[in-house]
Amino acid sequence: MRVLIVDDNEDSLKSLALVLTDLGHEPVALTNAEDALAAVAKEYFPLIVTDIRMPGMDGLELLTKLRSQQNSLSSDVVLITGHGDRDTAIEALRKGAYDYLSKPLSAQELAAVVERCTEHQALLLENQSWRTQFHSRLEEATQSLRQHLSLAQERLRDTTGMTEVVAESPAMVKLLRECLIYHEDPEVPVLLEGETGTGKEVLARLIHYGKEGNEDPFVAINCSAIPAELFESELFGHEPGAYTGSARQGAKGKLELAGKGTVFLDEIAEMPLSMQPKLLRVLEERSYYRLGGSKEHPFRARVICAANRKLGQLVDSGAFRRDLYHRLKVGHMVIPPLRERPQDIDLLAMHFLLRQAARKKKRFREIHSTTREILLSYSWPGNVRELENAIERAVLTSDGETLLPGHVYFLFSEDQNRRRVTFEGAEQLADGAVSLHDIDKLILPDDGLDLEELNQAIIRKTLDKFGGNKSRAAKYLGLSRYALHRRVQK
Missing domain, CATH: 1.10.8.60 (Helicase, Ruva Protein; domain 3)
Incomplete structure (x- = not known):
């Protein structure tokens, strides 16, 4: 092991070097701390032995600087102290020294400290080896997953131009293209219709963010979760004291919070009838009033609505305003169910x-x-x-x-x-x-x-049970291999 020894006393330096050589180590002797720092910057020394009292930079300052150098962070530092340096040695231990030796030096004590340092360095190397192996195996284990994900993303980019939305069917690819078209014109309201879970909000976000992203807010509102009496305040905001229980300082509504971004009205079919003409006015006039206020506020956001019921049928039954329905469906998209x-x-x-x-x-x-x-x-x-x-x-x-x-x-x-x-x-x-x-x-x-469907299911499961081995599957089912082959083809 290469050991760096630092001492301004050349006789002590020679004695230390001789003992370390006899112990089978390779000493590098320097007479000042400045040269020691320069040496450590170029080379890693597992063990550094330094005197505390030296002209210029002393051993304690050298320890502090060594701990700040990348090359010496895992080096063991042993300080040599005089009779009056015990407090300084304790301070050195607090700052990261491995141990200290008191003068006059004993060859046996030095040998014992060096042996402990050798074992400590061996443990550090072993730990580093295990860490390297762990990270290597972790990288190998995740490499295949990254490749599959990369392939999936490439496939999505080729199909839709987007990596956030997964679709391959012609119907969905067409809808995704329409989303990007609607993204270009924020003044066009869009109505998304489809069963629950088909991804209406995903498409709404695609309309908002487009290909390049959008720094403006996307404000989602679940119409079915807002009590009818609070709907107007939630949407338009309110002035101080507008109604009993309102905030003293007033509050901004969702339309104002959206700024130039997007207001997404989910489950629009649940919007109270009394609110529908007010929303229609906002879409027509591009402005609104806070509840209890007289100041007109401009409305600059796009509006996207979603419904899991057919709004046209609700219009026919009188449960939804016809004029609002036609205003909302300027951009109209029907998302097919997954089946x-x-x-x-x-x-x-x-x-x-x-x-x-x-x-x-x-x-x-x-x-x-x-x-x-x-x-x-x-x-x-x-x-x-x-x-x-x-x-x-x-x-x-x-x-x-x-x-x-x-x-x-x-x-x-x-x-x-x-x-x-x-x-x-x-x-x-x-x-x-x-x-x-x-x-x-x-x-x-x-x-x-359907008996045929049951037979096919049993054959599929049997083949899966035997890893696709048709001979073993045929024997398990009591069939000839030819008979099983015919059934598989069928």
């Missing part, structure tokens, strides 16, 4: 899988082919939101690199819109198997059973 765009299911599932795996520090990076079939065959009544929740649940409760059919077992009992065979204790599917030996556990649907 009508199966091309997006696979892409969305992979997108959610990689994102949840990264968030929850899991190893998932691909979806098994049979799992894909299950996801495609499910009706997704909750649309994209339900798919995201299902993938999150699967990632949270399972582990592995591949999302297997057993990881989404809960979908078998949740899809009430398809003819399926379900089993008591469906949690057994988490292990990738269902026992059919106990016929009492078999529950048949009341509205009929």
